[in-house]
Amino acid sequence: MRSVRPGGPEWEENKLAQTQSGAEGLLSLPALLQRNAKQFAHSPAYREKEFGIWQCWSWAEAEKEIEALALGLINLGVNKGDFIAVIGRNRPYMYWSMVAAQSVGAIPVPLYQDANAEEMAYVLSHCGARFVVVTDQEQVDKVIEVQDQLHQFEHLLYLDPRGLRKYDHSQLHQYSHVQDQGRAAYDEFIPELKKRRDELTYDSTCVMLYTSGTTGKPKGVVLSNRNVIESAKNASEFDKLGLDDEILAYLPMAWVGDFIFSVGQAYWTGFCVNCPESAETMMTDLREIGPSYYFAPPRVFETQLTNVMIRMEDAGNFKRKMFHHFMAHAKKVGPAILDGKPVGFMDRMKYALGDFLVYGPLKDTLGFGKVRVGYTAGEAIGPEIFEFYRSLGINLKQLYGQTEATVFITVQPDGEVRADTVGVPAPDVEIKIADNGEIFYRSPGTFVEYYKNPESTADTKDAEGWVATGDAGFFEDKSGHLRIIDRAKDVGKMADGSMFAPKYVENKLKFYPDILEAVLFGNGKDRCVAFINIDLTAVGNWAERNNIAYASYQELAGHPKVLASIAEHVSTVNKSVAEDPMLSGCQVHRFVVLHKELDADDGEMTRTRKVRRRIVEEKFADIIAALYDGSAQISTNTEVTYEDGRKGAISATLDIGDAVVVPVAAQKVAAE
């Protein structure tokens, strides 16, 4: 066991700030809101694009809106300790509802808006939400559908009245009407609101977030004001975030990251939270806002890179050549320039020219023109993808965190950014590595408990406050950076005893624009096999340019030419895997291109788009068997769930591909 503690003057400084925040009485988000409304009264707090225009609310205005809603909630009969579920896309109103809930002593529970009715029913009944705030008819319908299973549910607030006129309004309330009623009853309820706001302590619950969980039912993670405010404060100071920063809130509100960035850090530093017009306009809105602090899971960066590459394929000859020429130069010197390392004069000049011709316009198109601090987390990012953005001069960094830690466990400081590590312990976080490689941490952000689940709490958090991450990793001796290998439970051993770390290989595969997802199998076996999901955008574009007609995803996925190009990628990946002596056994011997995309609606992925290995393994057991028994084809029948909950089945005959494997057995024998 080894333990790392943050030290140095910064740590002392943080300690000081912490006592100050306590002294100032900033013990809750509503208290921070009061401070912001006074100190930053005229600074923009929220923006949302609606009707083609960015609508803006200052902190003072936002405070009034939240107060009106809080009064309205008291008027509706919200008690201290009630749970208020919040379901919908990122809109200022939804963020206000969470803080309004806290103001009246209730606990906000944001849910994933694309959750199906069954998942929603579980969470709503598990926390016993009396009130639910939703955006529109779609969400209203889902709640009504499961209403019978919810014994404590009483009132539903909705934002957009469209299509809801004919609904029974005995339990339905329009958000703005609740606010109007709150304003009308100002004198009656304001003493009560003030009383409840003052009763909030540093240890009262701030929010409850359900973890998507790659296994089992979701668990409600209880986070206190201390967890949220301390984490937000530390992270804001770490990256020197200030009032003038801008973020785009587009990631699911139920995800801890969004809560910390768009609520915790926004309230701590007072920066502005911008909400896109709709999910489809996100890229346009990103470009218009030009955030200075940006956060995205690897998948978003992958998709953007894929789009850039596709568009460059379609560009004219001159532009394409220019792009590739300068990108090659950026790859060589870009990251070094970003980190402030010495770079030759001529290289700098050429980079400046490239910035004028290629990097600048490209960053602008991607909406990254002003990004000062960018983070990726949630999953490991392909090193090539990571380097691509950094070489453009975008300060993209990695952090490692989880809901139970209120996000931050390790972060990469500026100038110490690498693709294969996740950085040093975040401020105030202690980390130790168990003998089996599992990572444990302890911090002010460590969660209080899993709601109504003491067994799981005890399994995860010990009496001294150490939390098991479930991830395996180690500290690099030279840099002191943490390196994650894989989920501790996913890391296994091959039949010959060599290490099996599926994610390592999958990430390499996923760098190819035409591979969306890959799942590696081989734990306890003598060789590895893989499932591949093609990326419809990339492969579809390729098919169009090559005059390959296809009618469906399934047909395209089964096309012999697609199989051939995937086989080529797999063989290349094998070559690079073979170079790592620890993991050379993980080369892919055979693979199959799946006839459907792995999907959260079918339970194959979590809502944050992580593959649920065990479920995939069970569901496609027949295909895996065929991959191992050497057959050339497999006929299979798969159940699929449509977005509206209906079920159907697709059947397909899949060709199995063979990949070139670099022989490593000889080396191993020699080593033994």
Add this chain to the structure above:
Amino acid sequence: MKDMQDGYTTADGRKIGGVVMEMKNITLRFGGVVAIKDISFDIREGEIRAIIGPNGAGKSSMLNVISGFYVPQEGEVWFHGEPRPQMRPYEVAQQGIARTFQNIALFEGMSVLDNVMTGRLSYMKSGLFSQALWKGKAEAEEVANREVAEKIIDFLEIQHIRKTPVARLPYGLKKRVELARALAAEPKLLLLDEPMAGMNVEEKEDMSRFILDVNDEFGTTIALIEHDMGVVMDLSDRVVVMDYGKKIGDGTPDEVRNNQAVIDAYLGVSSD
């Protein structure tokens, strides 16, 4: 019809008002071909009225009579309680009638927003000169009209293609843009010519929802022609069935569905 003068209440509880438009014994001929033969029916305020029938039944001709594009040789169209004279298209628009077309008729090279804005044309009163200078009244007018256009763009969920040229859009979205342009005119009576033709099931579901929402939110009276029986029966309050230019049925979807003449026309009659 007299007994229904004050309107009726639909199955889902909406109040339907008085007669907005009435067709009185309409007959329309093209040379020797009789496209419409002695048809009478009415359209009431706030209802969704469908005209259905097999190919060549005269549905589109009927819609063109309603819109004032065709003038029937016999019979009269009564609008708001008085016979309607022959009109030019802009006069029809001024009366609060807007339509979409079976074969999309948008300005392909213009953006979605500009196309929707053309629907506001009858609300723009400032002269060419002041519009060119972008001063005073013209500016205020443009802002007000843009606001209406944006509300409709939001309503039909086409924000993401606001600035996209129409030519680059897929068919289903073009149909939606056409509906947006028709709605931009804030019509009292909206005519839809086969709004779901050529759409897949999902697109049809979306379009149905928009049609219902338009009726619900804006109280717009809607007359539509549609091929897809399932869609018509779900959407409309009352249905007129045409066959070979004649009216063979008129009533609620249920009544029409059980009407023997309608069943015969759609399913055919055995020869014996």
